[in-house]
Amino acid sequence: xLYQQPLPAPYPTLNDDELKARIVHAKNELGSRVVIxxxxxxxxxxxxxxxxxxxxxxxxxFAAAQEKAQYIVYCGVHFMxxxxxxxxxxxxxxxxxxxxxxxxxxxxADADDVELAWDELVSILGHHSIMPVTYINxxxxxxxxxxxxxxxxxxxxxxxxxxxxxxxxxxAVFFFPDQHLGRxxxxxxxxxxxxxxxxxxxxxLGGQSPExxxxxxxxxxxxxxxxxxxxxxxxxRALRAQDPQFKIITHPECPMEVVxxxxxxxxxxxxxxxxxxxxxxxxxxxxTEMNLVNRIAKENPDKTIVSLNRYMCLCGTMxxxxxxxxxxxxDSIVAGRxxxxxxxxxxxxxxxxxALDRMLSMS
Ligand code: 13P
Ligand code: SF4
Numbered sequence: 572x573l574y575q576q577p578l579p580a581p582y583p584t585l586n587d588d589e590l591k592a593r594i595v596h597a598k599n600e601l602g603s604r605v606v607i608x609x610x611x612x613x614x615x616x617x618x619x620x621x622x623x624x625x626x627x628x629x630x631x632x633f634a635a636a637q638e639k640a641q642y643i644v645y646c647g648v649h650f651m652x653x654x655x656x657x658x659x660x661x662x663x664x665x666x667x668x669x670x671x672x673x674x675x676x677x678x679x680a681d682a683d684d685v686e687l688a689w690d691e692l693v694s695i696l697g698h699h700s701i702m703p704v705t706y707i708n709x710x711x712x713x714x715x716x717x718x719x720x721x722x723x724x725x726x727x728x729x730x731x732x733x734x735x736x737x738x739x740x741x742x743a744v745f746f747f748p749d750q751h752l753g754r755x756x757x758x759x760x761x762x763x764x765x766x767x768x769x770x771x772x773x774x775x776l777g778g779q780s781p782e783x784x785x786x787x788x789x790x791x792x793x794x795x796x797x798x799x800x801x802x803x804x805x806x807x808r809a810l811r812a813q814d815p816q817f818k819i820i821t822h823p824e825c826p827m828e829v830v831x832x833x834x835x836x837x838x839x840x841x842x843x844x845x846x847x848x849x850x851x852x853x854x855x856x857x858x859t860e861m862n863l864v865n866r867i868a869k870e871n872p873d874k875t876i877v878s879l880n881r882y883m884c885l886c887g888t889m890x891x892x893x894x895x896x897x898x899x900x901x902d903s904i905v906a907g908r909x910x911x912x913x914x915x916x917x918x919x920x921x922x923x924x925x926a927l928d929r930m931l932s933m934s
Contacts, residue, residue, distance in 0.1 A: 572678070572888070573649065575671040575896075582895045587616065590894035594620055597901035605904060606640040607897075608633065608655070610647035611839040612860045612889040615869075617646050617897060626840035627651060627707045628726040628934060634658055634665075635931065642666060642904050645913075646892045648674045652913040653711040657923050658931075665913045666904065668896035672888045674708050676824075679794035680748030682712035684772045688792075689720070691776055692745065695784050702737040705747045705926070706730070708796075713747060715919040718926035727823050727838040729934050730756040736933060743787065745770070748794030755823045755830045757789045764827060769793055798886045799824035802858040806879050807832045810856050819879060820845060821858030829858060839863060846871055860886045 577583075585593070598605065608630050609621035618624050623633055634643055634655035643665045645652040652667040659665060692701060703722035705713050714724055725733035734756050737744045746753035750769060757767055767789040770777030776784065777793075784790075802825045810817050818834040820842055830836050835845055839859060846855050851873040857864045858879040868876035903910040915923065 572673040573670040575669050575891075578895055578899050582899045585895070585898070587894055590898045591616070591620060593898040594894070594901050597898075597905045600905050601642065601901075603639045605642040605644060605901075606637060607644045607646060610651065610889065611843065611863045611866075612886050613646050613892060614862060614890060615866060616894055617892055618866065620894075620897070621646055626726065626728060626838040627654075628728040628838065629840055631655070631658060631707065631726070631927070632931065632934070637663065642909065644668065644897070644900060644904075646897065648672045648677075648888055649913070650674055650677045650708055650710060653915050653923075654707060654714075654927060656913045656915050657711060657714070657920055657927055664904075664909055666900050666909055667911050667913050668900040669891045669893075670911055672891045674888060676706075676748055676794055676796045677708045677710055677713075680705075680709055680713055680772075680792050682710060682716050685713060685716055685747060685792070688770060688772060688777060689716075689745065692784065692790065695776075695781050696743060700742045701745050701790070702741040702743070703745050703747070704734055704737050704753075706749050706752055707930075709748055711915040711919050711923050714923035714926050716922075717747075718922035718924070718929075722926055723929040723933075724926045725930060727752060728840065729930065730823065731759055732933060733930060735760055738788065743790065745790045745792070747792040749796065749824055750791040750793055751795055751799070751826055751830075752823050753789070753791040754827050755825075755836070757791075758827065758831075762789055767791055796824040798860055798884070799858070800826065801883060802826070802829045802879050804828045804832055807856075810879065814854065817854045817856045817875075817877075818849075819856050819858065821879065825858050833858065843867060846874065846876065849874065860889065862886075862890065 607621040609618045609624045635658040656665040703717040705717045707726045768787045771793045820835040821833040854875040856879040861883045864878045
């Protein structure tokens, strides 16, 4: 996680109304020169004041399509702002209001560790036999590594299509950093969990034998999302025993046994749209981050919406973006000295772009 400097006066002492007034004033000053993107996991007051909300794919596509906006203020986490910077046009500027807004899962796959693992795998399987696929929840350095090797990025909305493509191009796929999304996706494509190899970083050959590696087509990096790891099969069974009318809808970052038992599985955008389209009176238990579950409940008053885990928490890093940081970031743009600019340097930028472009052309 990166360091965020403490905010200067007066931001820490302003109340919410004063902060909102500042943000609205800055939006009016900047007009079409600024766009505020908000991920579905953002706080309600941030989503309300933003211009666009969505999942990682929708926001990446939206960022790439911006022609007018000179400033893209990304209310999400670091890898999302990096992706927007990689996809931006000309001299657009991407701002992340709080540098401490990282992603624990993305931090689990360090590009140098991946490179070491790759060399080990290649020494057994040979060159050009493995396709690297990275979830968009990864650093720009890892996306660049994947791009250099002819690989591709995916999101939770298109993982199945992308991994299917990858396995048509080469004999095996190496999927980073989320073992659960990788496993759930490959299972839907017909691979058994036993046939997939879990690669443990830092252990020779990822803890596998050369024979096992030679026999496998799917290699999963041992990373996960600590937020989605909090959903269990036991919770689903308890809820169904209590009220069988509940339908379970979960994000594919959840463990396989949770996804297997769910009635519906998909990205944050899919979860929002599926519940919105369901009939009045429906009951849903949702397996994803809590800011989003609360918003869905508010926007669907004719339905019963609960978290699958009643002790569920927020994504702490997503939640770091608050009105204080957004007001500070917006004011800095108006003043002509934008703070927290995200810049991915060359050659990483071009290499990562090739992996992202490959995804966008298939989405
Ligand atoms: P989505 O692309 O589904 O919004 O997922 C992003 C994420 O970080 C989920 O934890
Ligand atoms: Fe990362 Fe998990 Fe937070 Fe999504 S919910 S941003 S994967 S830590």
